Amino acid sequence: MQPINDRHYSLIIGAGSGIGGAVIQRLAREQPGDGILAVSRAPLALPxxxxxxxxxxxxxxxxxxxxxxxxMQGWIRQLVISTGILHTDAIKPEKRAExxxxxxxxxxxxINSVMPAYWLMSLLNILxxxxxxxxxxxxxxxxxxxxNHKGGWYxxxxxxxxxNMVIKTAAIEYARRAPNVxxxxxHPGTVDTNLSKPFQRNVPEDKLFDVDFVASKLLSLATTLPIDGEASYLDWAGKPISW
Ligand SMILES: NC(=O)c1ccc[n+]([C@@H]2O[C@H](COP(=O)([O-])OP(=O)(O)OC[C@H]3O[C@@H](n4cnc5c(N)ncnc54)[C@H](OP(=O)(O)O)[C@@H]3O)[C@@H](O)[C@H]2O)c1
Structure with a gap:
């Protein structure tokens, strides 16, 4: 794999996710001159x-x-890690201790903590x-x-x-070894994807976001957030969430 001079590259890990897929579609549409690298478990129909x-x-x-x-070292300008599970055929979010x-x-x-941690650590030198x-x-x-006031979903x-703790900790090491990152x-909000499907019933219509809306919010943050050597915990609107 060789980068093409003067190109900006985006790397999307979890390209098969509703949100990651929407980020790819938006990038391909709006920044056609840029490079997009997409990682998924299975081949996908992508631009x-x-x-x-x-x-x-x-x-x-x-x-x-x-x-x-x-x-690609030094060429990637944005990375999105969009993998994660809430439920599978066998796994359901817990409502009670039993x-x-x-x-x-x-x-x-x-899947939700160890895998993204390993990606973050492994990509430090490339970023x-x-x-x-x-x-x-x-x-x-x-x-x-x-x-956490409601409990459940242990x-x-x-x-x-x-x-979140991995990201906070990684930011300290990145600030030292990769201060450009x-x-x-x-937090994307509640987004209409397979992950949220079984839990959408009580979500008001205006609070259930379309994947493209969230992709647009994420990508606008991706051009404006200051490079300050700290981890941020942000919602889709760019508002900080307390750790
Ligand atoms: N949707 C929401 O309302 C919502 C709300 C808050 C946070 N989030 C977070 O946003 C992220 C993306 O969510 P989404 O709604 O776009 O989900 P989604 O469409 O269900 O996509 C799930 C992603 O997780 C990966 N994945 C699924 N099962 C896996 C397994 N067994 N092993 C490894 N990877 C697996 C998939 O990988 P491939 O790409 O390889 O297929 C895919 O990228 C997740 O981290 C989720 O927790 C979503």
Whole structure:
């Protein structure tokens, strides 16, 4: 993989997600001269200009892809990590103590906290450079410890709180080793995707966002946020959330 001179590159990990996919579509439409690198577990129908990479998100799979991306060092201006699960056929967010299951909780933590942590650590050298680079890791407001008044969803909440701590901690190391990078734990609001489908019933219509709306909000933050060496926890409107 070789970068083309003077091109800005965006890397989207979790290109198969509703939100990540919308970011790709918007970038392809609005910034056609820029490079888009998309990572997903399976090949996707994406605009022809997008460079696709398939990765099983295992440690070896991530290592392999990061080695392949080494020539991109200093060229990536925005990274979006949009992977995450709330439910699967076997996993449901817990409503009460009796529903907690150790292997399900470990699986949610593996996908929502450990995997993005490994991406963040592995990409440090590639993101380091002269030009600003903004990184949006899809978190959630329910990962806020101080904002937890409703309870429930033990595994998902814990996984996003752990993810937030990883982002906070990584920002300290990035500030030292890759000070051109800004890290953001991003809450997209409730967005109409597979992830939120089973939980949309009580969401007022004007609070259920379309994926393209959230993609536009994320991408406007991606051009304006100051590179200040700190992690930010922001919602879709750019408003800070307390950790
Ligand atoms: N939708 C919402 O209302 C909402 C609200 C708050 C936060 N978020 C967060 O936003 C992010 C994106 O959510 P979305 O709504 O766009 O979700 P989505 O459409 O369901 O996409 C899920 C993503 O997670 C990856 N994924 C799913 N199962 C996986 C597994 N078993 N192993 C590894 N990766 C797996 C998929 O990877 P591939 O790309 O490889 O297919 C895909 O990128 C998530 O982190 C979510 O927690 C969403």
């Amino acid at each position: 022809a200009s997008v460079q696709q990479f398939v990765c099983d998100y295992s440690e070896a799979g991530i290592d392999h892809l990061v080695r392949e991306m080494a020539p 529903e907690l299951n150790m292997s399900n909780m470990l699986e949610v933590l593996r 380091r450079g002269e030009e600003p680079c903004r990184v949006f890791v899809l978190s959630a407001r329910v990962g806020s410890i101080s904002d 595994s998902y909440r814990a996984s996003k709180a752990a993810l 800004k890290l953001v734990a991003f």
